[in-house]
Amino acid sequence: MGQLALNNLSKSYGANHVLQDISLSVKEGEFVSIVGPSGSGKSTIFQLIGGLYTPDAGTISLDGKVLNDSRGHISYMPQSPALFPWRTVLQNVELSSEIAGTKFDRSKTMELIKSAGLSGFEDAYPSELSGGMKQRVSFIRSLNAPQSIICLDEPFSALDEFTRLEMQQWLLSIWETYKKSILFITHDIDEALFLSDRIVVLSDKPAVVKEELIVPFGRPRSEELLLSDPFLTLKREIYNLLRG
Ligand SMILES: Nc1ncnc2c1ncn2[C@@H]1O[C@H](COP(=O)(O)OP(=O)(O)O)[C@@H](O)[C@H]1O
Ligand SMILES: [Mg+2]
Structure with missing residues (x-):
């Protein structure tokens, strides 16, 4: 339970072409992050998954069943606590x-x-x-x-740095206990690397998947990881992908 797959999703709002052929998946119990520039269409992906909008092309499936347009299958946490x-x-x-x-x-x-x-x-x-x-x-x-999958849209972006790190650590500890699948949106590279099993890097709008990276760090993860060489190497790689 909790396997999500997006296949070749495309979406425009009128003449505004936002998503182009987005494919990605989240396996059972996996923590996957989407990073991309602001305005690249990250929240739009969640709105499609949640059934608030319909994709122009492509499919969204959960545990092998296509759910385009149907609501209530995912648990969604918006950017502000609501x-x-x-x-x-x-x-x-x-x-x-x-x-x-x-x-x-x-x-x-x-x-x-x-x-x-x-x-x-x-x-x-x-x-x-x-x-x-x-x-x-x-x-x-x-x-x-x-629901067996949770989508989190930049949940910590409004918090100051120390509170954010505490919240990230808390999120990891609780995720390790409950093991739900998580799809997490952020524009913060450190956050994506610290939290995820995998990272999907999006381009500018119209967003395509630029790269998908496996995060090789073991768990549980601690703060020291943030300043380690392998962490900084990957951070540079993602930074260059987002810039280039
Ligand atoms: N409901 C909407 N109606 C029209 N345009 C929208 C809507 N939601 C988002 N957009 C447009 O789609 C693009 C991507 O927005 P969004 O998905 O919010 O990006 P991100 O979350 O990556 O910052 C932007 O150009 C935005 O103006
Ligand atoms: Mg957004």
Whole structure:
């Protein structure tokens, strides 16, 4: 469960040709990142996967079934946390199962809240939380959804560097526990390298897949990796791909 495949996706908005023949896949339990310049069509890929828009050509399939145009198969975390202000932390986290029409598992929800360092904040409202806390609520809400693949669109881009690194480490630890497939969008090369099993590099618009790289670093990963020679070598390679 949780195998996603995009085959030769193309998409234009009117005369604006955004995606050209995009193919990529995420295997079960895999962490794949898409990096690309701003405006290259990364969020558009998620909108197609989520069924908000229809591709002009190509197919999207999950576990071997084509899902073009049908919604509700993936769990999607947008760039801003999008919590409901009138719902508590607990009620926000349980929203994903509510929408999917599945039963709550209160003990799982409480465990997730604990893993996010939010014990004691179950009944707090979003306005009482810091930016990082809101992100964590939003993320565990995606994790609490019954879908086996999670799409994250630049979830940490608004955070300062230290909070971002903490959040990345937290995301990895929780992903290692729950092992859902993740498709992650970022324009931050360090972030993609630190988190992923594989990285798909997109060109400028109309976006094509420039390169797909396997990230060779073992897990668990720690902060020191960020300054190691193999890390910096790969970082340079991706940087040049994005620039060239
Ligand atoms: N709903 C939309 N309607 C029309 N044009 C859009 C829409 N969404 C995105 N675009 C255009 O598609 C291009 C790619 O946007 P987007 O997918 O948001 O890129 P990225 O996420 O890589 O920054 C941009 O030129 C943007 O203006
Ligand atoms: Mg975007």
